[in-house]
Amino acid sequence: MGILAYYNIGIAYDQGRRVEVDKKKARYYYELAAIGGDANARHNLGCIEGADYDRALKHFMWHNASSFIPLSEMQLQILPEMWR
Helix, strand or coil: CCHHHHHHHHHHHHHCCCCCCCHHHHHHHHHHHHHCCCHHHHHHHHHHCCCCHHHHHHHHHHHHHHCCCCCCHHHHHHHHHHCC
8 A cells, every 4th residue: 555545544534534533543544654754644643642742743843854845933933832
């Protein structure tokens, strides 16, 4: 299965598209896509990891470094504020 397929399955489980919402399965498929280099999957992992600031920040920073649409300077500054 391809990286894009893993990402799309992650989206399906994350948002409940034609399946029951299952964050654990969403994370699993996002991780497979992220390992393959999908920046959007890495971003979504950062969103899922919200309770674990360090992991979330790593995902967001990786996404920022590999994305065609990097996070703005303002977005990078407010990330730490999101978990206070």
